[in-house]
Amino acid sequence: METKKNPNLEIGRNSSIYFAIGLNIMLFFTWRGLEYKSYEKDDFAMEILDIGEEIEEDIPITNLEAPPPPPPPPAAAAPDVITIVEDTEEIEETVIESSETDQDDEIADPIEVSDVAVEEVEEEVSVPFSVVENVPIFPGCKGKNNTELRNCFALKMNEHIKKHFKYPESALEMGVHGKVFVLFAVDANGNVSNIKTRGPDKKLEEEAYRIISLLPTMEPGKQRGRPVKVPYSIPIHFKIQN
Template identity: 80%
Template sequence: MKPKKNPNLEIGRNSGIYFAIGLNVMLLFTYFGLEYKTYDKDIIAQDIILLSDDLEDDIPITNIDAPPPPPPPPAAAAPDVITIVEDTEEIEETVIESSETNQEDEIAEPIEVADVEVVEVEEEVSVPFTVVENVPVFPGCVGKNNAELRDCFAQKMNEHIKKHFKYPESALEMGVHGRVFVLFAIDSNGRVSNIKSRGPAALLEKEAERIIGLLPTMEPGKQRGKPVKVPYSIPINFKIQK
């Protein structure tokens, strides 16, 4: 049997070539489209500037009068007559002897220990009120032990403060009040010393120190049978009653 189609007129015979050509053409157009560039055009205006001679101003020249330099200092006047004095006194040269010692030098006689006087300096010992063996005794206090003497000491201190307490008038007018802590010491002679205070105002501190300064002489505290210095502190309240 003979084929019905003419092989020379077959359409799909060269389709691969046509596809390759079309693809290359499209790639070429795509490349040129991506590489195509445009630039902004600036509008440049050219003007002519005319300068006139009227703008030129002459700058006046100013003369600054500088002060004249100070005159040079006067030269020192030379003496009229120069007298030459001859050295007539002879100068004796002093020889400084060496202070170093050698084996030929004599050694001074040694001092015996018995000839040296030893002076004992008594150092004042301070023992706190709570641990001292024998507490200071306030005048009028009697007790069998330290506990009773401590209670009596505290009671006598409160009585002394109430007796001599006086609120400063200036502090009352200003409404100053608060608690003042007073620290003092009863020395080995039983006298009050080293009074210090800390409170809300100087007026109250001064009054508290005045009250403690009026304490009488006491029997000093003792440690191991010897009088010692015993520090003590007490608060004093300053209250304004309305």
């Protein structure tokens, strides 16, 4: 049995042409869709200018009646009688004498230098303990030279500290300990002065001050035969023994 087929009605004969045409149409719509731009309506400002007729308002003119100005004050009446008082009181004028001098002025006798009393003020000289010619002598110290007296001074100082040493109870309970540096001076009269302390606690500083303030009066140090002030420093150790 033969298949009946009309060559003029064959559908697949021009299929490639139809495919190309359809592809081009789709590409065209796709391109237009990508190029399409839209704008939001809210971004546009719709402004309407309304120009109306200007209305001229007639302002009535009013006449303001201003009050009349006050009358001028009356002129002061002149006194009828003028009495003339005579000035009988005399005023003494103060004469200011000139302070300038001339050739006729006498010059007072000059004062001689011997008539002026000059008071000598003794200046307190301070010489360090290590370089003073004669060190202060602690009571009970004896020595042939300055070195022996210096060693005796240090020995007597240690004995004095051990004798009067008393550990503060409050510092002992709190476990406060350390080294207190004491600086004082033996003045020209042999008295202890200018006591200064520096340590780890105020209670320890007060105890060190008390010990040094109990030092006796000494024989003052001398420099070139004159009594001088001699500063001295010594550390005091506060130790807690278990």
